[in-house]
Structures are given as C-alpha cells and as structure tokens.
Amino acid sequence: MIADAPNTFSTADLGARTYRFLADVLGQRQTLRERPLPGLAHALVFWGFVAFGLYTTVEYLKGLGIVDLTHTRWFAAYRILLTPFAIGVLVGIVGLALRRAVIRPVGLGQTVSIESLVIAGFIATLMITFLLAWRLDEASLAGQVNWWVHALVILAFLALIPASKHFHLVLSPVTVFLKSPELGNVPNLDFEKEQVGLEAVKDLGSKTVLDAFTCVECGRCQVNCPAWGAGKALNPKTLILQTQDALLARKPDTKLVDLYSDEVLWQCTTCGACENQCPVGIEHLPLIIGARRGLVSNGEAPDYLGGVYNHLERRGNIWGLGSDQRQKFVHASGLETFDPRVHDVLVWLGCAGAFEADFQRSLRALFDILRGRGVKFGVLAKERCTGDSAKRTGNEYLFQELAHQNIEDLRAAGPKTIVASCPHCVKTIGNDYRKFGYEVEIVHSAAFVEALTRGDQSVAGNPRERVTYHDPCYLGRYAGTFDEPRALLTRFGAEVTEPTRNRDNPYCCGAGGGLLFADKDEEPGSRISDVRFRQLQETGAGTIVTACPFCTIMLKGAQSSAAAVGGAGEIQFVDLMTFANGRLSKVG
Amino acid sequence: MILVVAEQRGGTLNRASWETIAAAQHIPGGVPIVVAVLGGSGGATTAAAQLAAAAVHEVVAVEHPSLEPYTADGFTAALQSLIGQLNPTSVLFPHTYQTRDFVPKLAARLDRALLTDVTGTKPSDDGALVFVRPMFQGKLTADVRPQGPAPHLVTFQIGSYRPDAAARGSSPAPVKTVAATLDGASVRQRPDQPYQEARQAVDLSQAERIVSVGRGIKGQEHLSVAQALADALKAELAASRPICDAGWLPMERQVGSSGQTVAPKLYVALGISGAIQHLVGMKGSNVIVAINKDPDAPIFEVADYGIVGDLFEVVPALVKALNE
Numbered sequence: 001m002i003a004d005a006p007n008t009f010s011t012a013d014l015g016a017r018t019y020r021f022l023a024d025v026l027g028q029r030q031t032l033r034e035r036p037l038p039g040l041a042h043a044l045v046f047w048g049f050v051a052f053g054l055y056t057t058v059e060y061l062k063g064l065g066i067v068d069l070t071h072t073r074w075f076a077a078y079r080i081l082l083t084p085f086a087i088g089v090l091v092g093i094v095g096l097a098l099r100r101a102v103i104r105p106v107g108l109g110q111t112v113s114i115e116s117l118v119i120a121g122f123i124a125t126l127m128i129t130f131l132l133a134w135r136l137d138e139a140s141l142a143g144q145v146n147w148w149v150h151a152l153v154i155l156a157f158l159a160l161i162p163a164s165k166h167f168h169l170v171l172s173p174v175t176v177f178l179k180s181p182e183l184g185n186v187p188n189l190d191f192e193k194e195q196v197g198l199e200a201v202k203d204l205g206s207k208t209v210l211d212a213f214t215c216v217e218c219g220r221c222q223v224n225c226p227a228w229g230a231g232k233a234l235n236p237k238t239l240i241l242q243t244q245d246a247l248l249a250r251k252p253d254t255k256l257v258d259l260y261s262d263e264v265l266w267q268c269t270t271c272g273a274c275e276n277q278c279p280v281g282i283e284h285l286p287l288i289i290g291a292r293r294g295l296v297s298n299g300e301a302p303d304y305l306g307g308v309y310n311h312l313e314r315r316g317n318i319w320g321l322g323s324d325q326r327q328k329f330v331h332a333s334g335l336e337t338f339d340p341r342v343h344d345v346l347v348w349l350g351c352a353g354a355f356e357a358d359f360q361r362s363l364r365a366l367f368d369i370l371r372g373r374g375v376k377f378g379v380l381a382k383e384r385c386t387g388d389s390a391k392r393t394g395n396e397y398l399f400q401e402l403a404h405q406n407i408e409d410l411r412a413a414g415p416k417t418i419v420a421s422c423p424h425c426v427k428t429i430g431n432d433y434r435k436f437g438y439e440v441e442i443v444h445s446a447a448f449v450e451a452l453t454r455g456d457q458s459v460a461g462n463p464r465e466r467v468t469y470h471d472p473c474y475l476g477r478y479a480g481t482f483d484e485p486r487a488l489l490t491r492f493g494a495e496v497t498e499p500t501r502n503r504d505n506p507y508c509c510g511a512g513g514g515l516l517f518a519d520k521d522e523e524p525g526s527r528i529s530d531v532r533f534r535q536l537q538e539t540g541a542g543t544i545v546t547a548c549p550f551c552t553i554m555l556k557g558a559q560s561s562a563a564a565v566g567g568a569g570e571i572q573f574v575d576l577m578t579f580a581n582g583r584l585s586k587v588g
Numbered sequence: 589m590i591l592v593v594a595e596q597r598g599g600t601l602n603r604a605s606w607e608t609i610a611a612a613q614h615i616p617g618g619v620p621i622v623v624a625v626l627g628g629s630g631g632a633t634t635a636a637a638q639l640a641a642a643a644v645h646e647v648v649a650v651e652h653p654s655l656e657p658y659t660a661d662g663f664t665a666a667l668q669s670l671i672g673q674l675n676p677t678s679v680l681f682p683h684t685y686q687t688r689d690f691v692p693k694l695a696a697r698l699d700r701a702l703l704t705d706v707t708g709t710k711p712s713d714d715g716a717l718v719f720v721r722p723m724f725q726g727k728l729t730a731d732v733r734p735q736g737p738a739p740h741l742v743t744f745q746i747g748s749y750r751p752d753a754a755a756r757g758s759s760p761a762p763v764k765t766v767a768a769t770l771d772g773a774s775v776r777q778r779p780d781q782p783y784q785e786a787r788q789a790v791d792l793s794q795a796e797r798i799v800s801v802g803r804g805i806k807g808q809e810h811l812s813v814a815q816a817l818a819d820a821l822k823a824e825l826a827a828s829r830p831i832c833d834a835g836w837l838p839m840e841r842q843v844g845s846s847g848q849t850v851a852p853k854l855y856v857a858l859g860i861s862g863a864i865q866h867l868v869g870m871k872g873s874n875v876i877v878a879i880n881k882d883p884d885a886p887i888f889e890v891a892d893y894g895i896v897g898d899l900f901e902v903v904p905a906l907v908k909a910l911n912e
Contacts (some may be wrong), residue, residue: 183911307849319868356864357886516865519846557829560803560863564834 008205108221199294292394628656804859862887
C-alpha cells in the first residue's frame with residue numbers, strides 16, 4: 001500500500017529527525033510527557049522489550065538446535081541483568097491493563113479492547129515464565145512446560161502484531177523518524193504538476209498511509225483536540241482509523257469527503273495539538289489540509305470562506321477593507337517605510353494590525369517600546385495578508401499568489417529581521433515562505449521585546465497583579481515561544497496564574513484554520529472560544545493577557561456573549577505589548 | 589441596424605432588458621433598433637408584447653420548444669441564424685448570468701468581437717462607435733473600439749442605464765413572431781429547475797435603514813428603547829453577536845461576519861463597541877451613526893456621526909425629536 005501511494009517520505013533535516021528518534025523512541029519522551037504514570041509504565045515495558053531482544057534470540061537459537069549459548073558466562077550475567085527489567089515490565093503491563101480495564105480513560109474509546117487485554121496477558125506471561133525459570137529446574141517437567149509456554153506465547157504474540165495496533169512496535173520507530181521536524185508541515189502544491197490536493201483515498205501520500213497503520217489508538221490527539229473538547233464531531237483519532245479502514249477495504253476511489261464528512265474536515269482549527277501530542281509520529285495536518293485542498297479545488301469550500309477568499313483576492317486582507325485604512329494607521333503612527341540603510345528591523349503589521357482597533361493599540365505599544373529603546377524600524381509601503389487563512393483552509397492557489405507578491409516586496413525591501421505581533425504571520429513567513437526560497441529571521445514581538453528588556457530591573461517587590469496568560473497555538477506550540485511572554489510578564493510586575501492547557505500545549509481560542517469566520521455555522525454550546533474563555537476565567541485572575549489578534553477577537557467575543565447572560569465576571573483583556581509598555585513607563 | 593436581445597423567463601421580462609434598450613437608444617445616429625426575445629411557446633410572445641411599448645423599429649419573438657428552459661446550445665444556435673438573417677451592426681445584451689453563459693460561445697461561433705460589462709458608449713472623431721468599460725475593478729475606465737467585421741457583440745453592465753430611461757413609442761412597435769431555426773436534438777444541456785436561494789426570514793441586506801443594538805443595551809427588557817427608535821425611523825432592528833447569542837433577538841437579526849452583511853442607507857449603532865467582526869458586516873452602509881459611552885470605541889472609526897453618551901438618554905431624545 002505504501003509503495004502504491006504517492007511518495008511523501010522525506011528525510012530532510014537528518015539532525016532534527018535523529019534527535020526526535022532518540023528522544024521519542026528510545027527516551028519515550030512523548031509517551032511520558034503528557035501521561036507521566038501510564039507513560040512510565042509503557043516505558044518500562046518498552047525498555048524491557050529492548051533488553052529482552054537478545055535473550056529471546058539466544059533461547060530460540062537453542063530451541064531450534066542451531067547453537068546453544070545459554071551456558072556461557074556472559075548469558076548468565078545477562079540473565080541476572082534482565083531480572084529487574086522483567087519486574088519492570090510486569091509492573092508496567094499490570095498497571096496498563098488495570099488502566100484500560102478498570103480506570104478506562106475516555107481517550108481509549110467506549111469499549112474495552114479484548115485484544116489489548118490478551119496482549120497484556122501475553123506480556124505478563126512472558127515475564128512470569130522468565131522469572132519462574134530461576135526457580136525451576138530446566139530439565140524437570142515443570143521447567144519444560146514453563147519454557148514451552150514462554151516460547152509459544154512469543155510466537156502467538158508475533159503472529160498477532162501485524163493484524164493489531166501492536167503493529168506500532170514495528171512501525172512507530174520508522175514513523176517517528178519520518179515525521180516532519182516542522183509541526184504542521186503541509187508542503188506547497190506544484191501547480192505545474194497539476195496537483196490539486198487530496199480528493200480520494202488513492203491520493204493519500206505514503207506517510208499518511210504509514211501513519212494510518214502506526215496508530216496505537218491511545219487517544220492523545222482526541223483529548224487534546226479543542227474541537228472534540230468543545231463537543232464537535234471532529235475526532236482526530238477517528239480520522240486516522242477511518243483512513244486505516246478505507247485502505248484495508250481497498251477502496252482507492254472513495255472520496256475523502258465521504259470518508260470523513262465535510263463537517264468534520266472544516267472543524268479543525270489547525271492548532272496542531274493532535275500532531276504535536278502524538279507519540280508515534282502521525283501527522284494529521286497534511287491529511288486534513290490536504291483534504292480541504294481537494295474540496296476547495298472543486299469549489300466545495302463552506303460559504304463563509306467564499307467571502308474571505310473574495311476579500312483576499314480583491315483587497316489583499318481577510319476583512320475586505322480598503323488599503324487606505326492601513327495607510328491611515330501608518331500615517332497616524334508616524335511609521336517610516338523600511339530602508340535597510342536606516343532601519344534595524346522591519347515591523348510586519350499584518351492584516352489585523354492594519355485594520356483592527358485592538359491590535360492597533362497593541363502595535364502602538366510595540367512602537368513605543370522600540371522607540372524607547374532606540375530600535376530603528378520601518379514598515380513595508382504595502383502589505384498583503386501573508387495568506388495564512390488561505391493556506392490553512394486549503395486554498396493553495398490564493399496562498400501562493402499572496403505569498404509570491406509579499407516575497408517580492410520583502411526581497412525588494414531587504415530586511416534581515418522582521419518583528420511581527422501576529423503568530424500566524426510568524427509561522428507563515430517563517431516556515432511557509434521559506435519553502436519558496438525566502439529566508440529571513442522573523443521574531444514575534446514577545447520574544448523580541450523580552451530580549452530587548454532583559455537587562456531591565458525586575459519590579460518584584462511591588463504589589464503584583466494577578467494575570468493569566470493565554471498561549472496562542474501558533475506561538476506556544478508552533479514557535480515554542482512560551483517562556484518569553486511569561487518572563488516579560490513577571491519582569492513587569494505580573495504574577496501569572498497558569499490556566500489548564502498552557503505553554504506548548506495550549507487550548508485553542510477557536511480562530512485558526514479559517515474558523516475565525518465560521519461562528520455563524522457553529523452549534524450553540526460548541527464554541528471552542530467559549531470553552532477556552534471559561535478555562536481562563538477559572539484561574540481567578542482579573543486580567544487575561546493575549547499575544548495574538550485572533551485569540552483576542554475570539555476570547556473577547558466569548559466574553560461578551562457570556563456577559564450578555566451575566567456569566568463573564570470582572571475580567572479584563574490586555575495584550576502583552578500593551579501590558580509591557582504600560583509597566584515600562586512606570587519603571588521608567 | 590442594432591439588435592437588442594432581451595431576456596425573459598416564463599413571459600416575465602428581466603428588468604435589465606429595458607436598460608439595454610435604453611443603452612441602444614443612447615447610441616448616436618438614430619440607427620434603427622430591433623429587439624429580439626427568445627423563448628418557448630407563449631413566453632417569448634408575451635414578453636414581446638410588453639417590449640412593443642419601446643420606441644424601437646421592430647420586436648421579434650423567436651420561438652422554439654427547445655428555447656424554454658434556457659440552454660447555451662439552444663440560444664447560440666437560434667441567435668446565430670437570426671443574426672445571419674438580420675445582419676445588424678451591433679448586438680447588445682444585458683450582462684446577466686445567462687448572457688455570461690452563452691454569449692462567449694456565440695461570439696466564438698460567429699468569429700466576431702465581444703465586449704463585456706460595458707457601461708456606456710460615445711462617438712469618436714471618425715464616427716465609429718466607442719464603448720466604455722471599467723478595468724481593474726472599476727479603478728479605471730477604458731474606451732474600447734471593437735476590431736474586425738460587424739456585428740460586434742456587446743453586453744451592458746446592469747445598472748449602467750435606468751430601465752425607465754428607455755424611450756416609449758407613441759404607438760406600439762410592430763411585433764413579429766418567428767420560429768427559430770434550431771434542431772432540438774443538437775441541444776446537449778438538460779437543465780434542472782433553476783436554483784432558488786433559501787430566503788432568510790428577515791432579509792436585512794435589503795433594509796434601507798437599520799437600528800442595531802449591542803451590549804450597551806444591557807438587558808432584553810431595554811430593547812423597547814431601540815425598537816422605539818426603529819419605529820420612528822421606519823427601520824429594521826438588528827444586533828451584534830452577544831445580543832443574539834443571549835437569545836434577546838433571533839439569530840437572523842445578527843449583523844457581522846458571523847451574521848448578515850448589510851449596506852443600508854442609514855445604520856444606527858446603539859451601544860456597539862465595533863469589534864472588527866461586526867464592522868465588516870456593516871461598513872458598506874451609506875451613513876453610520878454611532879452612540880456609545882466609550883469615546884475610544886472602534887465604532888467611531890467608521891461612524892459618520894458619533895454621539896458619545898448614554899444611549900438611554902440619547903435615544904429617547906432622538907425619538908422625541910423624530911416624532912415631532
């Protein structure tokens with residue numbers, strides 16, 4: 001099946017891949033990080049299996065009468081060394097079986113998998129028989145039975161592997177290695193080759209096929225998915241299992257939209273939680289965005305996106321406002337057109353910066369900070385949307401048009417460093433434009449200002465304001481910028497109360513992937529933004545600090561909806577730059 | 589001779605047909621105008637009888653069972669033979685979805701120049717006719733002179749001429765009914781029922797005046813304040829998202845990117861801060877009046893008239909003034 005699929009395997013950036021392989025496979029990092037206890041249980045089993053590899057080989061060599069190494073001295077020492085591993089595996093597997101059969105976490109599905117319990121029984125039997133062998137005389141009947149039970153269970157286990165999710169024992173090391181080092185890496189389409197995205201099962205790339213068979217059904221993607229968490233139909237795990245079923249059913253012409261349903265495909269905010277939390281290297285975003293591309297190429301995007309695409313085509317921004325509005329802001333803020341001989345950095349305003357009042361306030365705070373520190377900066381004479389909304393919703397053609405025009409303008413301006421306050425712009429210019437050969441250093445203002453003010457005296461000791469900080473997905477998860485905003489906040493007098501789901505695994509505000517425009521279509525009670533607003537409210541902080549224009553729009557929307565029914569409490573929004581700037585002047 | 593192709597469905601004329609007749613009458617030189625209308629049995633004749641009121645040389649009803657409902661193949665074949673018989677200098681169409689569908693095909697079949705979305709005509713120094721059409725989304729206009737032999741095919745943008753600008757004749761123009769030269773078997777399209785967009789219960793996009801309320805209204809019980817202003821202005825009542833979320837007004841009255849997009853002549857925003865998602869839904873309004881307590885509210889960025897104040901004081905005063 002993999003050989004038949006269009007080849008999407010890549011081994012680019014071997015260093016990052018090797019590091020991930022060592023950390024996630026040998027080190028069990030991903031398995032441990034979200035679920036430390038079950039993760040440790042799994043790690044004990046995994047390390048035990050690795051340790052037992054040679055033992056099993058030696059025993060089979062003896063059993064098959066090829067060569068008997070069991071009486072060598074090193075094997076005796078090896079057996080002794082294996083004993084703690086065996087106990088570890090036994091403890092681990094019993095713990096995992098209890099979790100599955102008794103605790104039954106939601107991510108593992110509604111029913112208890114009998115197959116999983118059988119496998120757990122096999123593994124436990126292997127370990128018990130290994131340990132019993134210490135006590136039994138090998139030549140005795142009991143010893144013989146023990147040896148045979150051990151050997152036969154191994155054979156049964158091996159036979160079960162390819163037909164079950166335990167296939168991941170074989171596949172996941174490969175899948176982890178082949179997973180793109182860049183989160184949410186959805187390669188550009190080549191229109192010269194008439195690529196239009198994924199329409200049917202036969203279009204799925206080889207990595208996606210491998211992914212489908214590697215899935216261990218652990219449900220990390222599911223429980224971390226903000227759409228699923230808000231009660232929507234989308235469940236990333238189901239998506240992968242449906243892919244597996246379709247591939248096994250050998251129905252290459254099944255349309256992906258029939259396989260997954262278009263409702264589900266348009267519920268993804270591209271927050272990246274599923275892909276980022278997956279312990280076996282599955283990439284969900286190329287599948288979801290690929291299928292969206294297939295729909296968009298056939299004119300089957302949801303209605304609300306039609307307006308957005310129209311705005312992007314005609315006005316170069318998602319709002320459909322005239323570029324004179326940006327001009328007004330540029331003029332009123334006293335901004336200069338970027339000139340590399342004069343300016344240190346280029347500030348990328350983004351479409352929210354050019355048109356959205358709250359975000360303009362945030363940018364003015366950034367300008368104040370930069371001016372106060374003597375950073376010389378300029379802006380482009382003209383900007384278009386980076387194309388983020390187009391890219392994430394699968395309108396690749398529109399994205400590439402916008403990208404090429406922006407790259408041309410950026411190349412002509414020639415900045416070495418770009419500062420942007422929109423995490424989506426950072427991702428799109430920093431990662432997606434790079435694939436067109438445009439390399440530039442792009443930094444989110446949180447990181448830039450944090451570095452700029454690092455020498456500032458901390459205002460600790462003053463009464464501290466209790467705030468909570470909402471990590472934008474495209475900043476915390478995609479860019480890994482989660483320490484800097486906190487450092488800034490703490491430096492300038494805030495005491496950060498962490499919400500549930502934070503840092504590199506935040507809960508999405510609901511705006512990404514074009515869903516900023518979709519709330520008309522959302523069922524009441526299933527808005528991601530409402531869920532996130534409540535999580536932030538539960539911190540008890542009086543202030544929510546945000547660092548992305550879209551998060552602010554969504555969460556403020558959730559707040560005003562909650563306020564209309566009296567459920568918003570006294571909580572205010574401050575954007576990170578405004579907060580820092582306000583405190584800076586006080587520090588003075 | 590100028591041929592105008594009118595458009596009808598089930599005997600009802602498309603209003604743009606009159607606009608195109610007006611366009612033809614505006615062409616200088618007093619060239620005789622013939623109006624043709626295509627359709628099945630009855631429809632074309634009914635429409636032709638209405639068209640006879642226009643000050644034109646003649647009206648021709650072209651009938652054939654294969655011309656109703658419309659198909660690109662049927663219309664192209666029928667018009668190709670009609671144009672061959674009449675031999676006009678120009679053929680004018682309204683720029684409707686229907687002409688957009690078949691006129692390019694007709695032009696290709698005739699191998700004649702086609703000018704689309706024309707907004708006007710003017711004479712040139714050498715007496716040849718020059719057509720005006722917008723370019724770059726209306727930022728520029730171009731004077732275009734069609735090349736090659738006549739007839740030239742021209743479609744006129746809807747609204748370039750007023751339908752009532754079409755001069756009516758003192759007596760009805762002669763009406764001729766002809767059978768189209770058309771082989772029904774050559775029509776490849778099999779049309780379904782025409783698509784009808786589901787109508788909203790409240791179509792705010794057609795409202796001339798809108799009074800819209802936001803969170804500043806504080807409670808459902810205060811909606812009567814806004815309703816009074818709406819009544820005084822003969823306006824529709826609308827709202828921003830939180831109001832509809834709370835169920836104080838039905839969802840179909842929501843304005844903004846997550847509701848309806850509106851462009852009334854007058855938009856009065858009461859206690860609406862003006863989040864961008866609301867702004868994009870109403871920025872096309874002709875005159876925007878904003879009443880809000882917060883002088884920094886973004887709504888004032890787009891407002892033509894702004895009142896910083898408590899809507900519970902301002903609105904009753906406005907209603908009182910309007911009712912006087």
